[in-house]
Amino acid sequence: MAGHIPLQYSSTKAGKRSAQEPLIVRFLLITAALAFLFLFLLLPLLAIFITAFEQGIGVYAASITDPDALSAIKLTLLVVVLTVPLNALFGVAAAWAITKFDFKGKSILITIIDLPFAISPVIAGLVFALLFSAHGLFGDFLFEHDIKILFAVPGIVLATLFVTFPFVARELIPLMQSQGSAEEEASLTLGANGWKTFWFVTLPNIKWGLLYGIILCNARAVGEFGAVSVVSGHIRGLTNTMPLHIEILYNEYQFAAAFAVASLMSILAIVTLVLKNIVEWKAGQHG
Amino acid sequence: MAKKKWKKHSILPGFGLSLGFTTLYVSLLVLLPLAMIFVNTASMSWADFRATVTEPRVVASYQLSFGAAFAAACINVIFGVLIAWVLVRYSFPGKRVIDGLVDLPFALPTAVAGIALTTLYAETGWIGQFLSFKVAFTPIGITIALTFIGLPFVVRMVQPVLQNFDQEMEEASAILGANRFQTFIKVIVPEILPAALTGFALAFARALGEYGSVVFIAGNMPMKTEITPLLIMTKLEQYDYAGATAIAAVMLVISFFLLLFINGLQWWTNRKFAHS
Structure with a gap:
């Protein structure tokens, strides 16, 4: 669903000469x-x-070395380091269960995995506010044990986990479906155990798809704004991620500073696109 | 033995572990939190709920969100098909780079896109200064931000269909006397229609819930340029959790139907490919 780009293996060769438009039409369309x-x-x-x-x-230099900017960068990195591996692990487990076995309720599970893509990021933040706010389901429990989730780092991590969790699974499910499980069955028949089979047979087959999903997941985890905005509480130096820091600078009319931090994120976006294309090219070679 | 009833036998290991982990993860991270929306909504009285979700300011936000998302998705279908066509059929310098750039809206954080577009379209901005009408802080600005966000969907849905399209069908159509335009309408359009519609629905669904890129360019005036996700945010900031939840419940139900519609479209697309 929304945000999901299927890995494409095909090359970008131009069409055959026959059945083409006149030169002027081609020129205008391009x-x-x-x-x-x-x-x-x-x-x-x-x-x-x-x-x-x-x-x-x-x-520019002052803006990106400002203590608040640095702490925003650190927090964003922390969130990525926590969310991306967890969601990659989930993606592999979900794809394994869904593509290697037949069980009832499979299509419901696939639909549920799609859900976060269809939901507004603001609602994704709201649900965690409902769970962990003072009046929420766990509000009393958290207050008694003095645990802070909402308006603190755990809330930001949870909201980011929610919005990024379909990426790896959605990338791997169609890939593993098309590969079937003949190779795994052969490996097991030859005496390898389950983990060995996964490690030496499945993983090499899915590595490009997995990497592709991780790249997309990472880009979204770094840049998530709506969901994180609801749960962060906007405490400077503590719960501001990079996108939230940009918002504050922009709303204070510190445009140069806001765009300086934004430029860092744009460089990351461009790196993401380059990596994505390299992975597509590699996958095309092997696929 | 009970296991066999709902699961076919397989020699592959790890079913319990992988499905168990998946189910636990999905339940804790997605189902439980989402259920909170409906639990909290159910604790409101029906009259309260209706009053909240039909308040004029809320209705105005639905109209704006739907209108702008629809307009943006329409622009995306037209230009998305055009871009996909140009990228698949023609060769020109820099094509590979441009092909890669199409995914920029997915890679660029929405807040960054939001401030960039606002700067461009503000009255003194690079583009805004040449326009005789206001763009930033009006519904037009919102539509522009949503067009940016949804751009890759149609291109990426239509591109593979065009790539796999059998050009002999076009040649046959030309030999049978159709001109290029007739061939496009009668041969190519039916072939790419399911993909284009899926792209439209994906762009529309994304645009409906979009927040980051819109808040900066929207101006956020109640009744005029306040989108529904922003209204939820405003209510939350005023600690009106019940109001925010009621509006969120309405949006969730709409998203759910959109998801069903998209799945139906994808099923249609797959069937089309299966028989051709």
């Missing part, structure tokens, strides 16, 4: 498509970097 992409994708990207350096390199 121009229209490029103009649209320039206006909607390239220009915003350029605007980020140009605005970031508008007040000079000094302001």
Whole structure:
């Protein structure tokens, strides 16, 4: 669902010469498509970097080494380190259960895995607020034991886990379905145990799909805004992730600083796109 | 033995472990939290619930969210099909880079996209200064942000269909006397329609719930430029958990139906491919 990009193996060869449009039509169509992409994708990207350096390199450097910015970067990294491996593990387990076995309720499970993509990030944050706020289901328990989840790091981690958890599973399920389980069965018949089979047969087969899912999961975990915004409480230096830090700077009219931090995230986005294309290319070679 | 009734036998190991872990994870992380929306809504009286979700300000936000998401999804279908077509059928310099760039809206954090678009379309911005009408802080600005967010869906759904499309069908159509336009409408469009519709529905669903890229460009004036997710956020900030939950319940039900619709579309697409 939303946010899910299936891994594509095909090359981008141009079509055959026959049944083509006249040169002028081709030219107009290409121009229209490029103009649209320039206006909607390239220009915003350029605007980020140009605005970031508008007040000079000094302001830029000061903005990204500001203690609040550094603590936002640290928190974002912490959230990624906690959420991405957990969701990758879940993705592999879910794909294994769904593609290697036939059981009742399978299609319901697949639909549930899709759910976070269909839900507004604000609602994803809201559900954790309902669970852990003072009036929430666990409110009394948490208060008695002096555990803080909402407006603290655990809440941010949970909300990020929620919005990013379908990525790896959605990537692996169609891939493992198309591969079948003949190779695993052969390995077991030859005497390897389950873990060995998974490690030496399944994992090499799914590594590109897994990596692809992890890249997408990582990008979303770094950039999640709506869900995290609900549960964070916006405490500077403590519960502000990078996107939330950008929002605060922007709302305080510190545009150069906001765009300086935004430019860091944009570089990460570009790296994500490059990695994604490398993985697609590699998967195309092996697939 | 009871296990066999709902699970077919397999020699592969790890069923209990993988399904057990999956079910536990999904239940704790998704089902339990989502159930809270309905539990909390159920504790409201029907009259309260109705009054909350039909309040004029709330209704205005639905209209805005639906209208802008629909407009953005329409723009995305038109340009998405165009971009997919150009990327698959024609060759031009820089094509690979542009193909990779299409996924930028998925990779770029929504808040970053939001402030970039606002800067461009503000009255003194790079684009805004050339326009005679206001874009930022109006529904047009919201539509632009939602168009950005939904752009990759249609392209990525239609592209593989066009790639696998048998061009002999077009040649046959041309030999039978159809001109290029007739061939496009009668041969190519029916073939890419399910994929384009799925892309439309995905872009629409995403746009409906989108928050980060919209809040900066929307202006957030009640009744005028306040989208539904923002209204939920506002109610939460005022500690009106019941109000926020009631509106969230309405949105969840809508999302659920959209999800069913999308699954139906995908089933239709697969069937189309299976027989061709």
